[in-house]
Amino acid sequence: MRAVIVYESVYGNTRTVAEAIAEGLRGARPDAVVRCVPVTGAGPEVTGSADLLVVGGPTHVYGMSSGPSRRMARLAAAGNERGTGGPGSDPGPGLRTWFRSLPKPLPGARGAAFDTRADMLISGGAAHGIAGRLTHHHYGLAAAPEGFVVEGFVVESTGGPLRTGERERAAGWGASLA
Template sequence: MHTVIVYESMYGNTREIAEAVAEGVHQADPTASVQCLPLTEAGHGTTRTADLLVVGGPTHMHGMSSGISRRMAAAAESHKPGADAAAAEARETAEGPGLRHWLHDLPRTGSGTHAAAFDTRVDMPRAGGAAEGIARRLSHHHYDLVVAPEGFIVDGNDGPLRAGERERARAWGASLV
């Protein structure tokens, strides 16, 4: 099985979840070919070869990130002392096309190509989530969703991940196989 995991990450939390999902897929099927790619490196040619496409992103303003929300996050990150690596990741993500655009341009697939969607989000009333929008767009492109969209919790607006979320993501990844 060939699994491609594509993620957008501003603060590193979504990247961590994507990597844990990849570990879970590989643990469940050690013979699986697993690619875990940031959105900026995930050409649509890569997704065409996937038996399972997993897409994830952060929740910004109750849903998927937008150009303005990515720029706002990058600006906020650049003002934090000692956050050089996170600021660089946020800047690189903010300058790219973003998950909405990437999903819009995703080629339609034939029946039988599986997909799953996840997000990172804060745990508060009416915080929303990006995973539902990601799943809707994957379905629109004729991907067959294998599970309901999943949200993984960060503490505070920019993390870190809540204790146990990496392990939960690893188990979720294994369940996708």
């Protein structure tokens, strides 16, 4: 199995979840080749040979990030040690742009979608939009879209820490994808 996990991250939380998913996949399938890369490093040469493509991003304005929402998040993060320039920060183009150049998958390739989000009914989620784009690009979904909770994200604009237990839950979800 060749799995690629592609993520977009501003505060580093989505990167942490992506890395936990990779660990879960590796634990469940020690023979698998698993790569975990930011969206800026996920060109066709990286994703083109994947049997499993897992894609995740933060939730911005009820869904996937956009150019304006990414700029606002980077501005909010500028005064935050977890923000721009910190671990997981990815100032390049987001997932919406990346999906436009996603190559045709291998026959039978599967995909999975995840996001990071606030634990608020009105926060929405990016995972369903990501899953829709994966199916549009002819990936069969390996699992239902999944969201991982970040504490205080919307209220404090801090990109708060992941909720306790979410990293472990992400590793378990990754293992289930194997």
